[in-house]
Amino acid sequence: MQIDWTSFLLEIINFLVLVWILKRFLYQPVLGIIAARKAMVEKTLSDAQAARSEASQLKRQYDGRLAEWAAEAARARAQLADEMGHERARRLAELDAELARERERHRALDERRQAAAQRVLEEAAAAQGAQFAARLLERLASPSLEVALVRLALEDLARLPQPQADALREALAQAAEPLVESAFPMAEDTRAGIVRALAGLTAHAPVPRFAVAPALTCGVRILIGAYVLEADVRDELRWFARGASE
Amino acid sequence: MRAPGSVLPYAQWHLGPLTVTGTAVTSLGIVLALSAVSRLATRRLKLEPGSWQVVLEGVVSLIEETIRAVLPDHVGEVMPLVASLWIYILVANLLGIVPGLHSPTSDLSLTAGLAMLVFLSVHWYGLRIQGLRGYLGHYLRPTPLMLPFHVLSELTRTLALAVRLFGNIMSLEMTAMIVLLVAGFLVPVPVLMLHIVEAVVQAYIFGMLALIYIAGGIQSQEQRENPQERSPS
Structure with missing residues (x-):
């Protein structure tokens, strides 16, 4: 177990060369590609973050616009409701006025119709009454009735109003012969x-001329100039019917 | 034939005054092989990695993270040496299980060379990063009386580094050979499996100790200057 210095030195050189080679061809490329991928991921993340922040900002803007639109819609609805209320009130007032006018018109029309109908009915009733009374009086016509009628006519003549009495007096004075x-x-x-x-x-009344008139039913007719004093049953009934209808 | 520094039979050649042992040739072969593999492996790296690139990046990232855990501020400077130690020693240790080859790390000349490199690297990095005064000053702390002990520690740990790797690998190979001689064919297989585990462990220990020694040389001054920034790992 001894050290071979040649191997010792060669090993040091070998290993230093290996360190350089691995650094050049292994560590740097691998770490470089890892760093590039990390940068790419970070860029993607930053892009995603930017996109998310942009989306958040757009969402806030959208929410703000929605809120503005909602508020504007609420204001428009309130304004529309207000205008509708005013318009409804105006139209209701116009309708009420129109209805009042229509009711008034219909009421006047009804009154006219009723008055006309009533007049027609009255005329018919008067005509029927006159007809009935005429038939009755024609059956009751007699000289005694005629005397009563003459009496009534003379009483009416005595109660003539002053203007008519004056007019009749003047006509009587000018007439040659009353009939x-x-x-x-x-x-x-x-x-x-x-x-x-x-x-x-x-005072100087002329002597009248007396005559029988078949046209009379029962009564007397006095003609003084332009004036006619009549107390005939038919004439009275006609006056009765006319007065009733009026 | 036994090479000097080896207890195992090993070839040697003479080139003039130089004696080239099988260890040196094997080491050169490992260097060439690792160079070729690294060149081929990194020739077509892509941002979207394939399976082989994933493995390669995983290994390099694992080494980098391990170094970063010990020396977070000097990963780029220390990584080439420490990572090369791990890779080279692992391959050299595993070479012993290939029939007909021997682990060059079973040669004390090689492990002594690597230990000497680590010894020099500790001082190189210390001087380079801390400067002459800053680096040599740590030998005098906490008291100048500690200088002999520091020097002795430097020498003995370097010696231990060389002998530990050499002894473990050499003993494994010898054990496998003895078992093969005594028990016969296929019986040393469990020993070879143990060799694999031991190869990995010894490579890790050698590289990690080198890393710790370098970190100790660098951080002794930095930790003194900024005691609150780094806690002992």
Whole structure:
């Protein structure tokens, strides 16, 4: 067990050469490729980190925009609801006014229709009543009824209003001969009553002419100039029917 | 024939005044083989490694991490020497299980050469990194009285480094040979399996001790200057 110095020196040289060769051809290339891969991985990681941060920023922007849009939508909805409320109120008011006008129009129309219908009914009722009364009075027509009618006419003549009485007096003064017509031949006392009544209107009353008029049903008609005083059943019924319809 | 420094039969050649032993030839062959393998293995390295590249990178990364755990600030400077020690000694130790070959590490001349390299490397790295005063100063600490003990320690640990590797590998080969002579064919197989384990362990021990010696030479000054930055490993 002794040391061979040649082997000793050769071994040192050998090993130093091996160290250089392995460093040159093994350690450096392998460590270099590991470092390159690590750099690539770090670059990939940094790129991924950058992409993630960018994505996070985009997400924040997106969330912010979503929040803004949501707030804007809420404001728009509130504004729309407000406008709809105003519009609804306005249209409801317009509709109420329109309905009121329509109701008023319909009410007036109904009133007119009702008034017309009532008038028609009244006219029909008056006509029927007049017809009924005419038939009844035609059956009751008689000289005594005519005397009563003449009496009524003379009473009305005595209660004429002053203007009409003046007008009649003036017409009586200008008339040459008043005409007194009756349905039945008039009795003397009846004629005398008529003459007295006319004389009561004016001091110089002319003597009337008496005649029978078939057109009269039962009553008397006095013609003084342009004025006609009539107390006939048919005439009274006609006036009754006209007055009822009016 | 036995080579000087070897108890095993070994060839030797004479080239003029030089006597070239089989150990030197085998060592040269290992160097050539490792050079060729490393050149071929690293010829087509890719960023997306294949299976062979994964193994290669794993081995180199493992060595680097081991050195970084001991000397985190000087990995690039120390790694070529220590990693080459591991690889070279491992291959040299395992060469003994190849029929017809002997482990060159069973030759004291080789292990002494490697130990001498480690001895010189400790001082080389210490002087290079700490400077002359800083490095030589640690021999005087904690007291100048420790100088003889430091020097003795340097010599004895270098001697132990050489003899430990030589003794283990030589004894393994001798054991295998004796068992083969006594018991016959195939009986030394368990001894050879033990040889594999011992080859790995001895390579690791030699490289790790070299690393620790170098780290001790470097860190003795740095740890004194920055005691809070590094804790004893």
